[in-house]
Amino acid sequence: MSAFNLNEDQQDCLQELINVAMGQASDQLARYLDTFVDLRVPSIEQVDASSLSITLNDKTLASAIVSQGFFGYEGIRGEALLVYQSQDSLQIADLLGYEPGELSEEEQLIDISSILTTTFLNVFASQIDNQMSYSAPRLLSASQNPLVEHVENLLFHWDLALKVKITYRVTDFSFNCDMILLIPESAISNIKSVLDRILEEF
Template structure:
């Protein structure tokens, strides 16, 4: 087991923090969007850079991926990827409370991504006495099946990342998307320190 892997206690602690954050985030989102937002129990795992490419490209019918970087104190940083499928994103403008002709499909995806990412991470950051900043969300360039090509062109400067996968569902609007938080090597060490501190306080 490498230094980048979480111990069982650390994993449990992180899982609990995320569960709490998910509860609060879904509550906030429900009030803002005026509909129920379901968040599925997240999966937390370590992934190799090469396996990540595999996992992402295996997600069939992925229509778009929006990426948004986040960074807080104590070296907590990472990248959030939001993956959308064609059939699950027809009514985003409606869900967001915009008229469909007010914004393009790209802007709808970017807007909802930013809302989901920042709402969840803000609450999560508060759980660990931190505060997050974000850069502007970007639509990753891809045309139909070229996602794999695109990912293969990316050179990762890390081998292992902590991957947190959360699924969002808004059944009233048949909306569904996957949020994948990726926390690379050095930031994993930093998050382990934070988790150890929380565990010590118990």
């Protein structure tokens, strides 16, 4: 076990914060998108750089991946990857309330990704008395093995990461996607001290 592992209390606390944030985010999204948005219970796990490629390997069929960096006070930072399968993204313009042809497919993906990421993380940040800034979302090139390739490029920066996976479903528009938050090693200890503070307050 690594020193970066969350202990049981910290893990529970983070899980609870994420659950609450998911609830509020899904409520906000539902009102904005005017349809029911289902966020599935996330998985939280610590992964090391080498095994991350393996845990993400089932996503090799991903048709598009959008990446967006986030950073808050107290050294909370990471990268959100939004992973889409090809059949999941056909009605995004409709879902976002745009006319067909008003924005390109790429722009639709980037727009919805940014909305999902920032809505969730804004709520999450307010739970921990923080405030997030975001980099502009970027569509990572969709090559044959895109997610793994991208992650392999990240390996220069970290050995260990906290991985939070949340699945979004909008049944009315047959929309699905996975949001994978990766919090690098250097930020995990910052998260831990925030969690410890919250635990103390209870």
